[in-house]
Amino acid sequence: MSRSGSHSHRVRRWCLIAAVVAVWVQQVEGVWPLPQQLHQSADRDCLSPQRFSFTYGRDSAAQTGCSVLDAAFKRYFSIIFPDFTTLSGLLILSNDVVLMFVVADMLSVSEGQAVLRSVSVWGALRGVTSCLLSLLFFYFINKTEIVDFPRFAFRGLLLDTSRHYLPLYAILKTLDAMAYSKLNVFHWHIVDDPSFPYQSRTFPDLSNKGAFHPFTHIYTQSDVIRVIEHARMRGIRVVPEFDSPGHTQSWGKGQPGLLTPCYKGSVPSGSFGPVDPTVDTTYKFMESLLKEVKFVFPDSYVHLGGDEVSFACWQSNPNVRKFMEKMGFGKDFTKLESFYMESIMNMTAALNKTSIVWQDVFDYHERIPQDTVLEIWKGAKYQTELSRMTQAGHRVLLSAPWYINHISYGQDWRNSYAVQPQNFSGTDEQKKLVIGGEVAMWGEYVDATNLSPRLWPRACAAAERLWSNEEKTLNADLAFPRLKEFRCELLRYWKYVCNYSL
């Protein structure tokens, strides 16, 4: 599978995924998120590993050699027939029951065959997931027709690897579950105040001095490549976040002069505030870092942060005050923040990347580049924010109601499920500017010991909201048995497929 073609073109193609699947599935209850259309007949057939194979359709644009689909076939075969693959380690290709993939614009369904049609490899990949979920361990299958496509193109999940370090296996396991739930963007909040685990090739001191440990608690270049490739094979994009000018305490350790020295009266206090936006060296550093980020992370998006900047330190610093005066910002430090963010958003655009920023940047500064994506994280009144941002013509991501690191007792997935991302006052055009949303698992109280049980199946609620038809999925009580079944399938999947050699 080639990764060529412009990024924005690929993004649009993702929205057009339309997979038509006619396959015998045993239990509709296990399909999550709910497909757009699903019809099941009472016809039954049985399934055996000797009589089952995956084949590319004769007219399919994708054929053997398409690494993403070849790998997916192998992966899913071993879920359907775990004992068989354990025993023989072989795929038996015969033609009794064939799951045929046609990546083209034609459809053919014939008896004894299951045909999946998709306009893209990624759609085919998600189609395999839908079909095979329900085949797990069940050797009886019912004839079923599925038409499916996602409601939103951007279905993200944020992991925070700065507040607690997450070992590689925890990230890979998360990516597996994301693919299973049809989440397609891994928002890697890789660095923040507490630690800088990203091992930069340009600035190795950032992790040498800013990580919790310079050898064991870092992501090397090859770790990052592994994450990106693991994600790509599962149809998941990796969007890194290098959040500035706030949330950068750990950056300062390995990059002297980057952060603003705070003052107590007329002398430096010894502590540091946000990135210093008044000196040239800051912008030179950020440009070098962003160039590296562009090189390492192939995705078209990069998240630039811009949230929660405290102004107290800037205000205490005489050089910053002088700069404010020179620029005519008066006492309004939001103008200084905007000045900084505008500079790095322009840098990012020059690197041919699309910026995502937290809502603060919009709240402080309405004239931001039009193609910048805004992400809403503040819980209160997010509907108003959706209205305002889309009215200004910006594409928007909704995350505020999906901060699922905030746990509570019982079935709190229902809160996530009740979210209606397009239920705000605005025109149809405005509604279309909501390109999706993100589940966030911030790391204050999360590390490898509790990540999975906090994330899953709770993240599935948002995954379904972002994929499925809202009208058909409003009732959480109806969804519950499906979710229960899906959770068990996820556990089986982890058990049979996830063997990471780390």
Place this chain on the structure above:
Amino acid sequence: MSRSGSHSHRVRRWCLIAAVVAVWVQQVEGVWPLPQQLHQSADRDCLSPQRFSFTYGRDSAAQTGCSVLDAAFKRYFSIIFPDFTTLSGLLILSNDVVLMFVVADMLSVSEGQAVLRSVSVWGALRGVTSCLLSLLFFYFINKTEIVDFPRFAFRGLLLDTSRHYLPLYAILKTLDAMAYSKLNVFHWHIVDDPSFPYQSRTFPDLSNKGAFHPFTHIYTQSDVIRVIEHARMRGIRVVPEFDSPGHTQSWGKGQPGLLTPCYKGSVPSGSFGPVDPTVDTTYKFMESLLKEVKFVFPDSYVHLGGDEVSFACWQSNPNVRKFMEKMGFGKDFTKLESFYMESIMNMTAALNKTSIVWQDVFDYHERIPQDTVLEIWKGAKYQTELSRMTQAGHRVLLSAPWYINHISYGQDWRNSYAVQPQNFSGTDEQKKLVIGGEVAMWGEYVDATNLSPRLWPRACAAAERLWSNEEKTLNADLAFPRLKEFRCELLRYWKYVCNYSL
């Protein structure tokens, strides 16, 4: 180690544990729960596996051959020197640094030696835990003196294996962490409405028909023996709960005639209520079951439940109403419940076991056998309940404020930590009747996938409250760094010691 001697005698001896330890420990921060007295000097020595051994004192009543201590020495040695034991698999016994155990009434401390003195094997066992926690991975040790004993004799943890089945390894892992936190009673809420996983030798149909699965989701006799032995080696008692007359839906599947048939008008509705307290067969069954329980579970306590009995079904049943009339209970079904509970409490006493029951039994029926232990589970006004129960002369266990299956965001261990079990209106004699408490992890939303991260380190808060001096441990902020360190040690312990072949 012999298990002979009367059970109640052993219980009393547990209260008298007084361990005097003079050992060089590196970091006081890692000791949890906080010892009663702890003095650390600046003197330092270093530690190597070749120069370290455990030895029984010359005058010690316990000597090589005491299975509990021999096994503990081996276990803890492999935590202190994980690489060493991995490489050689041997304990090197030489005399440079000796941790000497004196299970007797004498004390001797000499240079270069660490001496632990305890009046019982169990005290010595907990002493080893205290001392060695802080030695983990640190080859420098400071001279430290510890005097320690528990505040309460009964420091329990409840696991619920009925709402979700917990595989054996999850229970054993919990027992390890309990020992590490000095919790000493595993309250095994083994059966309940949803499933009956206990495989009874007398009534095999109870699990054949009442377990989630008759082969995979049960505890066989050898599983139970393994749990009890694993617990014993760590100084933990196993108190099983066979909760009746309510919470018994799963019992009915394998024991027809046991539950009360509910009526709709004048005909049976097909559903069943609590155990039928009006027929002789019920009491014969309960007596046989309790005889088996006495045989299988050696502990002196058995928990008989008695909580949350719904009266609607009893009320609907004409035979029950007739029985009520005959007994002169009027319309007061609490009298019927009391009648039933009194019968099985007497049965239990005749088997030479001490009953524990939930507070409902006391609330309905104040004249219960004096040596019955009452357990408080209702959250509201537990202080009033403590007053009333102890005024009536009963021994009491407090669990209500420690239902830690109820999770919330952030550091909710602080709520558990703030509990003051003896802060109620009553005389000193009444206060002494509080024999301890229990952390409860009910299973509605808990199975093997999330048990450990929900339990630990949250359960440690109650563990310290039940062990340590309240005056010295009121400030949660001061405790926090110690708890953080303890959590890491617990994770190391699990990593290096917990290899269960299952």
